[in-house]
Amino acid sequence: MRMVDIIIKKKENKELTREEISFFVKGFTNGSIPDYQASALAMAICFNGMNKKEIGILTDEMLHSGDTIDLSSIEGKKVDKHSTGGVGDKTSLVLGPLVASCGVKLAKMSGRGLGHTGGTLDKLESIPGVTIDIEKDRFFKQVNDIGIAIVGQTGSLVPCDKKLYALRDVTGTVNSIPLIASSIMSKKLASGSDTILLDVKFGSGAFMKDLDSARELARTMVDIGDELNRDTRAILTDMNQPLGLAIGNSLEVIEAINTLNGHGPSDLVELCVSAGAIMLVQAGRVKTIEEGKELLEENINNKSALNKLCEMVEAQGGDASYIKDPSKFEKAKYIIDVKSNKDGYIKEINALEIGEAAMKLGAGRATKEDIIDFATGIVLEKKVGSKVNKGDTLCKVYSNKEHVESILLEVVESFKITNEELKTLPIIYEIVE
Ligand code: URA
Numbered sequence: 105m106r107m108v109d110i111i112i113k114k115k116e117n118k119e120l121t122r123e124e125i126s127f128f129v130k131g132f133t134n135g136s137i138p139d140y141q142a143s144a145l146a147m148a149i150c151f152n153g154m155n156k157k158e159i160g161i162l163t164d165e166m167l168h169s170g171d172t173i174d175l176s177s178i179e180g181k182k183v184d185k186h187s188t189g190g191v192g193d194k195t196s197l198v199l200g201p202l203v204a205s206c207g208v209k210l211a212k213m214s215g216r217g218l219g220h221t222g223g224t225l226d227k228l229e230s231i232p233g234v235t236i237d238i239e240k241d242r243f244f245k246q247v248n249d250i251g252i253a254i255v256g257q258t259g260s261l262v263p264c265d266k267k268l269y270a271l272r273d274v275t276g277t278v279n280s281i282p283l284i285a286s287s288i289m290s291k292k293l294a295s296g297s298d299t300i301l302l303d304v305k306f307g308s309g310a311f312m313k314d315l316d317s318a319r320e321l322a323r324t325m326v327d328i329g330d331e332l333n334r335d336t337r338a339i340l341t342d343m344n345q346p347l348g349l350a351i352g353n354s355l356e357v358i359e360a361i362n363t364l365n366g367h368g369p370s371d372l373v374e375l376c377v378s379a380g381a382i383m384l385v386q387a388g389r390v391k392t393i394e395e396g397k398e399l400l401e402e403n404i405n406n407k408s409a410l411n412k413l414c415e416m417v418e419a420q421g422g423d424a425s426y427i428k429d430p431s432k433f434e435k436a437k438y439i440i441d442v443k444s445n446k447d448g449y450i451k452e453i454n455a456l457e458i459g460e461a462a463m464k465l466g467a468g469r470a471t472k473e474d475i476i477d478f479a480t481g482i483v484l485e486k487k488v489g490s491k492v493n494k495g496d497t498l499c500k501v502y503s504n505k506e507h508v509e510s511i512l513l514e515v516v517e518s519f520k521i522t523n524e525e526l527k528t529l530p531i532i533y534e535i536v537e
Contacts, residue, residue, distance in 0.1 A: 107131065107141045114148035122161045129165040133264040139271055146268070146277040154282035159324060160331050162282065166290035169264035173240075173296035175211055178247050181387040182209045184297035185379065186288060188321070189221040191309040191459035192346035196224045196254060197360035198368070198376045199383075201412035204252035205403045206380075208387040211247045213257040213295050220309065220459030222353065222468055225256055227360075230353035230433075230478035234422035250415045262290045279311060285324040289336075292329075299335040299386035301379060302326070304536075307344035309455020315340060315533060322536040335386050338536040339379060342529050345453040345488045348372035352467035352481015355502060358430045364410040371487075371531040377401060378532055436479040436502035442512055444492045448521040453488060457518035464511050465503050477504055482515060489528035492521065 110124045128145060131137035154162065175182050183203060187193050200210050214236075216223035225236045236256040238246070246253040265287050272278045292300050302325055305311075306318035322338035329336020348369040350359040363372055381396030390396040403409045414424040426432045462468060466477030484499045486492055498519050501512060 107137050111144045111148060114145060114152055117152040119155060120158055125161045126165050129169055129264050133169045143271055143275040146272055149282055150277050150280040159282045159286055160328055163286040163289045163328050166262055166264045166286055167293050170262055171260040172294045175296040177244055178209055178211060180209050182211050182297040183299045183383045183387050184212060184292060184295060185301040186292055187303040188305050188311055190305045190343040190347055191220060191455040192348050192351045194227060194356040194360045195376055198363045199380050200252050200254055202376060202380045202400050202409045203383050205409040205412040206384055206389055206399055208384060208389050209247050210252045212254045214254055220456055220463055226476055227353045227356050228254060230357055231417055231422045231426055234417055234420050246419045250419055252416050261294050265290055281321050281324055285321060285328060289325050289328045293332055293334060300329055301383050302338040303341055304338050305341050305343035307342055309459055310343040326536050337382055339532050340534045341375060341532050343455050346455050346458060349484040351462045353476060353478040354433045355481045355483055358433060361427055361430050364413060366404050375531050434479050436504050438503045440501045441497045442499050442501055442515050444494055444496045444498050446521055447493050448523050449526050450486055450488050450490045450519055451522040451526055452520040454518040461511050461514045480504055489526050
């Protein structure tokens with residue numbers, strides 16, 4: 105078999121066989137197929153797509169390109185969730201402790217952020233002392249003992265995706281439903297949980313720009329999960345503005361703590377409670393979503409979810425006094441009010457633009473080597489639908505650099521203001537199962 109023939113076949117929009125897909129995945133993983141041929145195939149897939157059968161085979165082959173995790177030594181149902189990435193997305197920090205406080209196990213492997221989207225691991229590491237490098241036996245023991253651990257993904261899990269994703273990032277081939285779906289699902293399936301909930305975001309700050317393409321991606325991933333006998337469901341959620349109010353690592357941790365204290369922004373609360381309720385149904389902990397929501401709200405009110413976050417932070421070497429008293433987090437040197445230059449209603453807070461501005465302040469990485477400044481970022485004072493007058497504060501910028509004038513300009517421009525009165529946006533549009 106020759107790689108060039110496989111590339112030509114996909115270029116001619118023909119269906120690839122299991123043997124051909126397996127030849128590519130094995131050869132690319134072991135280095136016998138060079139990057140330039142893998143890039144050419146990725147580009148052909150971007151243009152011509154793959155059918156359901158090909159996507160299932162690609163996922164299965166990628167999933168078996170390295171180690172898979174066997175969570176059977178952890179008692180009870182293990183749930184997992186994955187977000188396709190957004191700005192201000194601190195959901196895992198709220199949702200994880202929430203579902204674990206209801207007795208459902210979460211053994212989660214997370215990622216770091218790159219570009220305008222932040223990663224859960226970076227946010228967790230902004231809590232002094234927390235480590236995400238935990239070896240397997242300690243990871244399993246922590247989940248058995250306290251019901252939750254959020255750690256970094258091991259290098260041996262889906263090595264094919266690690267190489268392919270890095271290549272796609274620099275060859276303009278990220279945005280393809282077969283490639284995104286197989287990349288996400290191979291990692292989720294290799295991580296060994298019994299159930300998977302996917303939060304597929306759409307809008308300016310997401311891979312999927314509109315509801316239809318988010319629905320197609322969600323359907324593709326749920327079908328892959330069904331095919332491989334894993335209870336997989338998805339929610340389609342809005343990313344036409346950042347989630348919640350805070351963007352930036354310790355700022356987002358503080359918002360997650362406030363949410364677990366019962367003072368979260370309404371979109372974040374709704375997303376966490378609704379997603380958590382689906383996860384409880386998937387785990388068989390409750391029968392209905394309504395019952396799940398009630399239980400989760402109770403565990404916010406009685407602080408058991410907040411206590412679960414403290415337990416997790418302590419188990420991972422962190423200082424839980426920061427969770428009990430978030431005013432201990434180091435503050436940025438400069439806190440600057442960004443004001444509206446006109447009257448009107450906020451139509452959009454472009455998540456891509458404001459996410460990039462936060463990254464430039466130090467809250468994210470432009471390249472993998474960049475070091476994050478945990479205290480920096482942006483906290484919104486207004487959301488889509490808010491009425492503003494000229495001179496009102498739109499948000500506060502947290503910076504350790506004194507001169508950030510050009511970034512402030514980008515922040516103001518990410519707020520799109522109109523004269524028409526607008527409704528607030530819903531957060532969850534659909535559930536796909
Ligand atoms: N996240 C992933 O893990 N893979 C993709 O292809 C896109 C987003």
